[in-house]
Amino acid sequence: GAVVSQHPSRVICKSGTSVKIECRSLDFQATTMFWYRQFPKQSLMLMATSNEGSKATYEQGVEKDKFLINHASLTLSTLTVTSAHPEDSSFYICSARDVVAYQTSGSRYEQFFGPGTRLTVL
């Protein structure tokens, strides 16, 4: 199956600093990637949809100026948490959409998930 990587896997930073997380599709091109966050014992919540070459689409309640998303190439999307605060501490997971089959009724998509990044803001 397709592979998605994230870097770093773990980051600890001081309050007020900015942190960049990278999401890469290693063996396929992804025009669309997604960013999720997960609080302890909670589900994954979609933050934004990242589209290559265009602005990201943010879910309701997610501050776009706080969570900057850049999808500059077909294999890389970045999430920058600006002026991080302790409440931003969370597990951030990205996914990338790939076309797994072409059918007469339309393409079939599947999402592949990265291993996640644990952000701790002190």
Add this chain to the structure above:
Amino acid sequence: KQEVTQIPAALSVPEGENLVLNCSFTDSAIYNLQWFRQDPGKGLTSLLLIQSSQREQTSGRLNASLDKSSGRSTLYIAASQPGDSATYLCAKSGGSYIPTFGRGTSLIVHP
């Protein structure tokens, strides 16, 4: 808004038991349903994916079924082992192709 509910939230069983994890969803429009495993502090491992045209998928001791009419999916784990201990998440994709996740079932299988 689409919701995905998983029952039970937690489960603790002795080794060897057969298990059924439940997932229900609102909004009958479904593209696919996927089951994942998540170990503590780790990312997601995809277990089974059922397309909307399918009724079930099997992989080893795992079997997942999909009943679109009732808005339900079940994950069946046969002969559970301590190594199966993890959180199991189901995620349903609708017309937008974007998965909505349930909160998961935390499973502990003790020797």
